[in-house]
Amino acid sequence: MPSQGTIGDRVRGLRLSRRMSQAQLAGPDLSDSYVSLIESGKRTPTPVVARLLADRLGCTTEFLLHGIEPRQRIDTELGLRHAELELLHGDPSVAADRFGEIVKVAGEENAMLAAHARFGRARALEVQNKIGPAVKAFERLRREAAAHPERLADLPLAVALSRCYQRAGDILRARDLAVHALAEINRLPLAQGEIAIELAAALTGIGGTREPGSPSLSYVRDVLSVNGVPGVVNRTAEIHTLWRASVTAADGEDSALAVRLADDAIATGRPARMAAQLALIATDWARLAVTGGDEPLDEARELATAASEVFAAFPEHVHEHVRSLVVRAHVQLGAGDPQGATALAGTALDTLGDRAGTLAATAQLVLARVALARGLGGDATAALHTARQSLSxxxxxxxxxxxxxxxxxxxxxxxxGQVGVVDEQTGAYRKALEAAGVRDAMVGVTVDSALVR
Known part of the structure; x- marks a missing residue:
């Protein structure tokens, strides 16, 4: 049964295929002129009239109103859930393709399903680090949400865009979107749930939370206070078992059971996803506490330690685990415990193994600070050279x-600068500008560290 066109198109197509006149379809309950208005798109049938027409045309009310049969709808809903599972626990590129297929199946007559599928596809693009296409998709959805708020909410889109612009380096645009989202979420008000935690993560990533008394700072503090960093168990195996069972049920044409199992799989993974997000927020909060000096170090230590425990439970979060260890090392150093800082930095380096990069460099910088605090300039310089090699x-x-x-x-x-190696100091500042996106050569110009803060 074709699903294209408007309600009027479907009424007219079914009526003609059954060789019925408008008067015959109208019967004793309706006028043929009313049927004509429905077919021309000038009237939309009420639910009661839609049921009456569906009975006479031999179709379901669902098909007449939405262009899709109940079985088609449940299969589409199942497709959305399986694509979501692929995004969260499988291959995001496969998820993007599946969401795209759902968009084609849903069509314009099922705008809400199509909108949710496009939102899923945009998220899949973001996860694949295809930030340009993701921004384009989210911006289009945001325009649609403004025109049709019944299809999509603006708040999740604003948060997603803030996150994407931040990753693209457009911090001003990211901050504007986060401030807009914060105003919306404070109107509700809301400090729990996935969208609240996603917004808090975006705010800490932007860095505007440094300002004492800022609304962003207050909101992130509220989210951490209300939610904490909950302990979590790795239930990945259970998630995949439920997912496979859902696929098996779908193959057996038990779509209702397949949807239920897919929902269970998504729900099973939700606590870990939220805990990981909260752990990221806690790690950033602890780092800001050390660098800003305005937050209690005991609280920072507790948050960073809880974050480490969450990340340690999941092998795929090794990067975040190491980062939390380095932050904890900074906290210990700030609290006057150089031995504890050295041990944590060493654990971070051991976890990384031979892998170089930014994280390895930050751990080496902790060791350099410890050496400086102990008056061991040579050891500090050696650690700094190792950090430079990792960053290079x-x-x-x-x-x-x-x-x-x-x-x-x-x-x-x-x-x-503290160890007196001026040439390396200048070179490091130039590299900081390069990493920040400043490409212009400044030969012969002394770079002030304030420019790259």
Whole structure:
């Protein structure tokens, strides 16, 4: 049964295929002129009239109103869930393709399903680091949400766009979107749930939370206070078991059971996803506490430790685990415990193994700070040279502005200044500008560390 066109198109097509006149379809309950208005699109039948017409045309009310049969709808809903599972626990490129297929199947007559599928596809593009196409897709959806708020909510789109613009290096645009989302979420108000946690993560990533008394700072503090960093169990095997069972049920044409099992799989993974997001927020919060000096170090230590425990439970979060260890090392150093800082930095380096990069460099910088605190300038310089070697392998020109690398190069320059190696200090500051996206050569110009903060 074709699903294209409007309600009127479907009424007219079915009526003609059954060789019925408008008067015959109208019967004793309706006028033929009313049927004519429905077919021309000038009237939309009420639910009662739609049921009456569907009975006479031999179709379902669902098909007449939405262009899709109940079985088609449940299969489409199942497709959405399986695409979501692929995005969250499988291959995001496969998820993008599946969401795209759903968009084609749903069509314009099922705008809400299509909108949710396009939102899923945009998220899949973001996860694949295809930030340009993801921004384009999210911006289009946001325009649709403004015109049709019954299809999509603006808030998740604003948060997603803030996250994408941040990764693209457009911090001003990212901050504007986050501030807009914050105003919306405070109107509700809301400090729990996935969207609240996603917004808090975006705010900490942007860095505007440094300002004492800022609304962003207050909101992130509220989210951490309300949710904490919950302990979590790795239930990946259970998720995949439920997912496979859902696929098996679908193959057996038990779509209702397949949807239920897919929902169970998604719900099973939700606590871990939220805990990982909260752990990221806690890690950033602890780092800001050390660098800003405005937050209690005991609280920072507790948050960073809880974050480490969450990340340690999931092999795929090794990068985040190491980062939390380095932040904990900074906290210990700030609390006057150089031995504890050295141990944590060593654990971070052991976890990384031979892998160089920004994280390895930040761990070496902790060791350099410890050596400086102990008056061991030679050891500090050696650690700084090792950090520089780790950073030199990071290719900034391929990935756009890299704020974390820029911050690490800047810290390296500061520490080179403390040990009196001026040439290396200047070179590190230049690299910080390069990582931040500033490409212009400044030969012969002394770079001030304030420019890259």
């Amino acid at each position: 392998g990071v290719r900034h020109d391929l990935s756009g502005p890299d704020r974390e690398a820029a911050r690490t190069w800047r810290d390296l320059g500061d520490l080179y």
